[in-house]
Amino acid sequence: MTPIVDIEKIRTDFPILSDQIFGKPLIYFDNAATTQKPRCVLDKMTELYTTQNANIHRGVHHLSQLATAAHESARQTVADFIHANDAKEIIFTRGTTESINLVASCFSELCQADDEIVITQMEHHSNIVPWQMVAERKGLKLRVVPIDKKGDLRLDELEKLLNERTKMIAVTHVSNVLGTVNPIKKITALAHTQNIPVLVDGAQSVAHLPVDVQDLDVDFYVFSGHKIYGPTGIGVLYGKTAWLDKLPPYQGGGEMIENVTFEKTTFNKLPYKFEAGTPDFIGSVALATALDYISNIGLEQIAVYENELLAYATERMQAIPNMKIIGTAATKSGIISFQVGNIHHYDLGMFLDKTGVAIRTGHHCAQPLIESLGMTGTARISFALYNTKAEIDQFIEHLEHCISILN
Amino acid sequence: MTIEEKQQEIIDEFTIFEDWMDKYQYLVDLSKSLKPFPEEYRTDDNLIKGCQSRVWIFAVKKDGKINFYGDSDAIIVKGIVSLLINVFSGFTPEEILKADFNFIDEIGLKEHLSPTRSNGLLAMVKQMRLYALAFSAH
Numbered sequence: 001m002t003p004i005v006d007i008e009k010i011r012t013d014f015p016i017l018s019d020q021i022f023g024k025p026l027i028y029f030d031n032a033a034t035t036q037k038p039r040c041v042l043d044k045m046t047e048l049y050t051t052q053n054a055n056i057h058r059g060v061h062h063l064s065q066l067a068t069a070a071h072e073s074a075r076q077t078v079a080d081f082i083h084a085n086d087a088k089e090i091i092f093t094r095g096t097t098e099s100i101n102l103v104a105s106c107f108s109e110l111c112q113a114d115d116e117i118v119i120t121q122m123e124h125h126s127n128i129v130p131w132q133m134v135a136e137r138k139g140l141k142l143r144v145v146p147i148d149k150k151g152d153l154r155l156d157e158l159e160k161l162l163n164e165r166t167k168m169i170a171v172t173h174v175s176n177v178l179g180t181v182n183p184i185k186k187i188t189a190l191a192h193t194q195n196i197p198v199l200v201d202g203a204q205s206v207a208h209l210p211v212d213v214q215d216l217d218v219d220f221y222v223f224s225g226h227k228i229y230g231p232t233g234i235g236v237l238y239g240k241t242a243w244l245d246k247l248p249p250y251q252g253g254g255e256m257i258e259n260v261t262f263e264k265t266t267f268n269k270l271p272y273k274f275e276a277g278t279p280d281f282i283g284s285v286a287l288a289t290a291l292d293y294i295s296n297i298g299l300e301q302i303a304v305y306e307n308e309l310l311a312y313a314t315e316r317m318q319a320i321p322n323m324k325i326i327g328t329a330a331t332k333s334g335i336i337s338f339q340v341g342n343i344h345h346y347d348l349g350m351f352l353d354k355t356g357v358a359i360r361t362g363h364h365c366a367q368p369l370i371e372s373l374g375m376t377g378t379a380r381i382s383f384a385l386y387n388t389k390a391e392i393d394q395f396i397e398h399l400e401h402c403i404s405i406l407n
Numbered sequence: 408m409t410i411e412e413k414q415q416e417i418i419d420e421f422t423i424f425e426d427w428m429d430k431y432q433y434l435v436d437l438s439k440s441l442k443p444f445p446e447e448y449r450t451d452d453n454l455i456k457g458c459q460s461r462v463w464i465f466a467v468k469k470d471g472k473i474n475f476y477g478d479s480d481a482i483i484v485k486g487i488v489s490l491l492i493n494v495f496s497g498f499t500p501e502e503i504l505k506a507d508f509n510f511i512d513e514i515g516l517k518e519h520l521s522p523t524r525s526n527g528l529l530a531m532v533k534q535m536r537l538y539a540l541a542f543s544a545h
Contacts, residue, residue: 343482344460346460347481347482347484350431350519351428354428354431355428405435
């Protein structure tokens with residue numbers, strides 16, 4: 001495989017990376033929370049607002065036609081990016097969280113009391129709470145698949161949990177705390193032998209490894225634009241046509257209707273059925289620009305490169321005394337949670353901040369996981385395609401300095 | 408020394424620090440000099456739950472003056488707890504209620520006390536005032 005294209009060239013595409021924080025060069029290692037934006041995405045947003053701003057769909061005038069075409073073309077770009085069968089299987093939402101809420105809310109309408117939803121111990125709150133809320137409303141039960149010591153999902157336990165009451169498996173592709181890459185293909189194969197659909201939270205995977213929803217055979221796949229170099233406020237719900245057709249609409253109003261009378265409303269076809277109100281037609285197109293940007297670099301290349309960063313950082317961190325890396329699954333993405341001796345993660349985060357290094361600390365919106373590990377939080381670094389080994393070296397130097405002060 | 412004089416002393420001390428590392432190093436040292444938090448006070452009632460770090464605060468009134476006890480599981484937070492306790496312990500409820508807590512801003516630690524920082528410090532300051540208010544009513 002040819003090496004990743006010129007990393008220094010890539011870095012110049014991201015204006016914020018040349019920033020200084022407290023007089024130190026920014027080292028941005030909080031990519032699992034949000035990624036920085038390449039200039040082409042920023043420029044696209046300005047261009048759209050400057051030259052092409054008009055509400056989409058049903059507009060007869062020229063600008064509206066242009067904006068509509070761009071929005072629908074963005075839908076096709078997303079479909080191609082995750083290898084969906086059809087663009088109508090792509091629903092634009094506000095993000096991963098809204099996508100999961102949509103599915104949980106609509107899917108629960110197909111469930112009976114005592115039906116079961118299977119989630120896992122490593123889920124982000126966004127893939128726990130929406131299910132908990134509908135479980136409460138509909139009398140459903142949540143079942144939780146445990147993880148092993150390394151942070152791998154216990155597939156044997158998952159298999160044991162499945163029964164005729166199981167209606168859905170909702171699982172993350174990559175853990176935002178442990179970095180574990182879950183074996184989605186195995187999970188869907190297992191689930192489908194019992195006709196159970198699988199929803200995959202792709203928030204931490206979509207920007208970091210090639211995703212083919214047909215190959216993975218997932219029934220629903222969700223992600224956020226801002227975690228894949230796109231704007232905030234735009235997200236995606238992919239669903240197989242058969243499932244999306246079966247689900248009732250989520251919100252009412254706007255483009256989701258076919259015909260409205262005071263007596264009865266009939267609903268529009270996919271994907272519009274799920275896009276009530278004016279969609280974020282600037283966000284969708286800017287997201288497509290981001291997807292084109294990383295497609296040009298190549299997801300395979302990005303995955304290889306980020307795995308190199310992961311391996312290098314892991315090796316360097318392990319050489320630090322009293323370093324405990326939380327999450328040591330065999331297959332990981334570029335996320336490293338860690339604890340150094342008894343040093344509080346808040347202290348590490350605050351110290352590193354003053355050296356220009358942005359990391360995340362706390363429970364990472366995965367409180368049940370963190371508590372099951374007997375911790376109150378972790379410090380976490382997470383990589384994107386623009387990070388470098390030189391930054392890791394700098395980070396290690398700053399980290400060692402912080403540790404020496406805090407010990 | 409009055410509360411204002413104590414605050415001014417801390418502000419003066421902090422002006423000598425040239426960079427953040429020195430400032431934080433000083434807070435680490437301060438955290439070590441904080442008088443031990445009596446274990447019998449380490450109860451849920453005295454715990455202020457931040458999202459990330461936890462703070463314990465307790466106060467007793469003796470001879471008309473309030474003594475504060477505090478602790479945190481994060482060292483930087485504990486250092487700031489130490490500063491606050493050093494400034495406000497040993498004064499009457501009325502003196503504490505009259506004082507302002509702005510010296511934390513002036514020494515550049517304001518961010519730790521912002522409402523978006525879920526470290527328990529802001530709630531701790533409120534709690535110190537509430538203690539003063541409660542004791543002044545007695």
